[in-house]
Amino acid sequence: MDRMDLTPSMAQAADTGSGRAEPRRAAREPVWPDASDLVYDEAVKARVDHLYAKVKDVVTPMEWPKFAPIIDAILRLKEERGATILAHNYMTPEIFNCVGDITGDSLKLAQVAAEAEEDIIVQAGVHFMAETAKILSPEKTVLIPDMEAGCSLASSITGADVQRIKAAYPDYPVVTYVNTSAEVKAYSDICCTSSNAVQVVEAIAAQWDTDTVIMIPDEYLARNVAAQTDIKILTWKGACEVHEQFTPEDIDALREAHPDAVILTHPECPPEVMARADFAGSTGAMASYVSEKSPKKAILITECSMSDNVAVENPQTTFVKPCNLCPHMKRITLTGIYEALRDLKHEVEVDPVIAEKARASLQAMLDLPKAKTPPHFDTGRDVIDVPYVAV
Ligand code: SF4
Numbered sequence: 001m002d003r004m005d006l007t008p009s010m011a012q013a014a015d016t017g018s019g020r021a022e023p024r025r026a027a028r029e030p031v032w033p034d035a036s037d038l039v040y041d042e043a044v045k046a047r048v049d050h051l052y053a054k055v056k057d058v059v060t061p062m063e064w065p066k067f068a069p070i071i072d073a074i075l076r077l078k079e080e081r082g083a084t085i086l087a088h089n090y091m092t093p094e095i096f097n098c099v100g101d102i103t104g105d106s107l108k109l110a111q112v113a114a115e116a117e118e119d120i121i122v123q124a125g126v127h128f129m130a131e132t133a134k135i136l137s138p139e140k141t142v143l144i145p146d147m148e149a150g151c152s153l154a155s156s157i158t159g160a161d162v163q164r165i166k167a168a169y170p171d172y173p174v175v176t177y178v179n180t181s182a183e184v185k186a187y188s189d190i191c192c193t194s195s196n197a198v199q200v201v202e203a204i205a206a207q208w209d210t211d212t213v214i215m216i217p218d219e220y221l222a223r224n225v226a227a228q229t230d231i232k233i234l235t236w237k238g239a240c241e242v243h244e245q246f247t248p249e250d251i252d253a254l255r256e257a258h259p260d261a262v263i264l265t266h267p268e269c270p271p272e273v274m275a276r277a278d279f280a281g282s283t284g285a286m287a288s289y290v291s292e293k294s295p296k297k298a299i300l301i302t303e304c305s306m307s308d309n310v311a312v313e314n315p316q317t318t319f320v321k322p323c324n325l326c327p328h329m330k331r332i333t334l335t336g337i338y339e340a341l342r343d344l345k346h347e348v349e350v351d352p353v354i355a356e357k358a359r360a361s362l363q364a365m366l367d368l369p370k371a372k373t374p375p376h377f378d379t380g381r382d383v384i385d386v387p388y389v390a391v
Contacts, residue, residue, distance in 0.1 A: 113133050211230075
């Protein structure tokens, strides 16, 4: 092949002899324009307008001409770079439905990404999710469109905190929610998700032959799990800033205004909220419930974009949307994804020693038998309190 036949990225790869585009050269020789200079022309329309049919109920006709050229550029760049995009359920609908290759909750994203052929992963989600992807795919390049996309749960606890807990309670296993940093996972005994939390708590208690487990850092998830099991739980004072805002009064008001709607809550909500719902489970469990039961009207007590994304797949259901926005998730935009891919920037690294230990905690969870359908919480249980660890 003559050098003139090479695309810009291929030429860069040939220059380095690496077989892969180099971020440094991509930044020095930008081939793709600024996102604001991308135009919605006939060629773009021909390539991506079919995607609008999917999101027409949740993306307005005024918004689409702004989104379409960036979506088009992302899809073409993704091919050129050999990248796969992971899109969390809380991404806005144009990201989730139009550029996400793998969609779902954080763990599903990381697990499926580990099996993907592509060498570059773009995490359309928050930082701990990108870290989890890197932990499970250490040989891949993991990019996040915004390094500042954090999480109130992940920032509520540090690895040093977990070390202090372990020193104070050597006889109790530490179960750590995946919404934590790599370091926190590394010092824990096993991870859990909002989907398998009850199962993990019971399994690790049996393995350690103990009736008490430490579950960190989400106090509401810990209280909701404690209501579902006989295992005693100690917890940490952390919370999701999105789900903790919902109150029992909110649910009562929604019930009164929409008596025909089924109310679904996430287990990061306070137990008093969950106790008033018809169904409680992870984002995956909520989506499965709506697909399987096809309720006429549903109210998802969770992050705003979740309803929009579930609505795309379930046009038979009307959604009431009393949602709260996650400011961290909303840092991820089409423009950010485009720029991360264009410049191969914002690479997430995890210290290899920490990554190996964190992988062991994740693997301990993954080694447990898998449920056929995402388990859900029994909302009819009594609300109970659990103590915090004393460290
Ligand atoms: S929704 Fe809650 S748990 Fe999820 S990233 Fe935002 S703050 Fe963290």
